[in-house]
Amino acid sequence: MKLYGAPQTRSVQAVWMLEECGARYERVLVDIRGGAQHTPEYHAINPMEKVPALVDGEARIAETGAICAYLADRFPEAELAPRIHDPERGRYLQWLFFSGSCVEPSFMEKVLGIDVNPSQAGWGNYAKVLDVLEEGVGDGPWLLGDRFTAADVVIGSGLYFGVRLFDLIAPRPAFDAYIDRCMARSAFVRAQELAEDWT
Ligand SMILES: N[C@@H](CCC(=O)N[C@@H](CS)C(=O)NCC(=O)O)C(=O)O
Structure with missing residues (x-):
């Protein structure tokens, strides 16, 4: 299994997920x-010519959320996704897709300082996305309660990025507590180091 990535990119999310899975993989630098x-x-x-991307035998997967979803199913023993007939899988998939369809566009709205019509924009608007995230992580410890899943890797990475690395999101107690829980995971800690070194 090969992960194509680069330092200081979304590749760190894929590394975090691979570490959660206990996968054996090679990191390949794309400069x-x-x-x-x-x-x-x-x-x-x-074809988007972006990182990260994963190659696993004949399989090729890009888009960070898709990589995390793929890995959760590829390593069922890591128990990072509800199984196919588990009703919790619905919420799990919702959070996985929420990142690319709502969180990321809402960050762009904030960065560009634009106002959108929440009925027209697929992500509603930045304020709504933050409120939904706060509600989602509020009770904790994870998005699905006691169960840590690939959705936490994706949403946790987005909140870590938005709150701790860049000043995109004003801190809220629920975000801070959730990010602290993510950062306390050994796979998260390993990923921060590994994702900086692609030599
Ligand atoms: N939607 C993609 C975004 C990937 C992305 O934008 N990657 C950036 C680094 S974080 C990149 O490769 N930028 C280089 C470029 O676009 O030329 C995902 O979630 O994986």
Whole structure:
């Protein structure tokens, strides 16, 4: 299994997930600052020419949420996803998709300082997304209660990015407590180090 990535990118989320799974994998640097993502070879792995991307035998997966979902199913013994007939799988999938469809666009809304019509924008608006996130992580410890899943890797990474690394989200007690729980996981700690070293 090969993870294509680069330092200081969303690749850290995929590394965190791989570490949660206890997977054996190789980290392959894509020098995105030098343009290495725009080669025909890498385009064949991820046509968006972005990192991260995962190659597992014949399987090729890009989009961080999809990589996390794939890995959770690929390593069922790690118990990072409700099984297919478990009703909790509905909420799990909702949170996994919520990141790419709502959290990320809402961050862009904030960065660009634009106002959107919440009925037209698929993500509602930034304020609504934050309120839904707060409600989701509020009771804790995880999005599905006592059960830590791949959805926490994805949502936890987004909140860590928005609250702790960049000043995109004003701190709220529920966010801080949830981020602290994520940061206390040994896989999270390992990922922060590993994802900086792609030599
Ligand atoms: N929607 C993608 C976004 C991936 C993305 O934007 N990656 C950035 C780094 S965090 C990248 O590869 N940038 C290089 C480029 O676009 O040339 C995901 O969730 O994986």
